[in-house]
Amino acid sequence: MAAMAPLVSVLLMVVCVAALSPAAGAVRFVCNATAPRASTCQALVAYAPPNATTLAAVRALFQLRSHRALLAANGLPLSTPPTAPAPSPLRIRLPCLCSGGAGATFQRPTYRIRAGDTLDAIARGVFAGLVTYQDIAAANKVSDPNKIAVGQELWIPVPCSCDPVGGDPVVHYTYVVLPGSSVASIAQDFGTTEATVLALNRMPDAKSLLAGQVLDVPLRACSSAISNTAIDRNLRVPNGSYILTANNCVSCGCSSSTWQLDCQPTQGISSSLCPSAKCGDMFLGNTTTSPTSSCESTTCSYAGYTNSTSFAILANLTTSSACDAAAMSPTEQTAHSSAFRLASTWLRWTELIICLHVILLCVGFLKHD
Known part of the structure; x- marks a missing residue:
């Protein structure tokens, strides 16, 4: 029995390392906004169609209410016809709802299962990796992902957020990382900072970025003179749209x-x-x-x-x-991420210490036997 102690220790260490690593199937954005009307907002999603398609087809896939809204989100002229080719990636504006500390698109999009579909194919293929099959299964209470029925309608919970960043309102952009990207290049492209991207996505460092990873990228929104009593008082518009x-x-x-x-x-x-x-x-x-x-x-x-x-x-x-x-450039924004990073680091060290205690207890127990 004592000879098995090293093996058990190794196995326990593997379990702890796995627990500390980001879950491959979890795509959740932090969303704690609780102020009046702040728990819902309009978020943007970057959708890269897997095949050549049209604006009309993308609008139908995401159940967007108007063709004009799709054009506006992408800064396209209102004269652009629905039959025009869809650029990639395409910005999709969707309602976001905060619940339980995380955000997901509210009620939309939905997808009706066809013959030959699998949850993984729907997640990776149809919706271009914006969600995982685990997220779809959990949102729709599918106990066995291998048992889905043709004609069944599924809610696709694309991650999103409504939280301010550093006290300032932003438009959260759900972005799938392209091969060859870096945190620094993404931050530069979208007018934010590397520290902010790392903090929002609870990443330990920039080296942990993976192609295909779904990131929460905050887009700076323009300030406005809209009255607090107006119907559209929470209107937020980022640059480029x-x-x-x-x-x-x-x-x-x-x-x-x-x-x-x-x-x-x-x-x-x-x-x-x-x-x-x-x-x-x-x-x-x-x-x-x-x-x-x-x-x-x-x-x-x-x-x-x-x-x-x-x-x-x-x-x-x-x-x-x-x-x-x-005199101000879009990148000249305060990171506002120190507390977030410290909290994340503290939690990870706490988890590591607990894991080490478990290992020592197990080893001591085995030696005692």
Whole structure:
């Protein structure tokens, strides 16, 4: 029996190392937002179609409510037809729900099982690795992943988050790591920091990044003048995309020069359907430069919409300094990740100490026998 002690110790060590390593089948983003309306938000998902397809096909797969919304999320012109080829990756805007400390897309997308489908093929093939078959099985209470029925409808719980980062609201982007990528290159591409990416994804270091890994990448959102009483008060738009709001009457994009929400009346929408929005003699989106400073400008900014008694589009005058904003680059964001990293490190050391105690107890027990 004593001769087996080294073998048992090795096995226990393997179990502990496995417990400390990220679970291959777990794709969960931290989501603890609990403020009013903060537990739900609009998140973005990066979808790389496995085969050549059209915008219409992608819209149907994710059950998006409008073709315009898909175009807006990807910064494509509203004149782009549904039959146009889908770029890769494609940004999909989906509702996110926080529950139990983690976030997943709310109710959508769903998938109806066809002959020959497996949960793994659905996860890896149809949804391009955004989820794992374990996540699909758990979300749909499938006890045996090998026993699924043709015609069965499954909810695909794509991971997402609504949490602020460092106290600032962001748009969380669900991103599948491409081969050859690094944490530093991903952070640079999306205007964040390496430390922030590591902290959000509870990664011990940049070397642990794997191709195909699903990352939570925070995208800086433009600040706005939207009123707290407006229906779309939680509107968040990152750079590189725009969003249609106020019953599609207003198109809002994010300006990377001022980092202010830039909203204009939507082109191509009948003016008879949209009430006018003005700030005195200025119309929504109009800007005037200060006669005393070329840096300072005043804009008739979008302030949200209401529909309590009648549909109304709100607007307010805002003043901004383009010179100060231009001096800031998207990457000049505070990491706000030290506490997160320390907590993660403390937990991992605690787990290691517990594992070592278990090993010593088992070895002592075997020697005693």
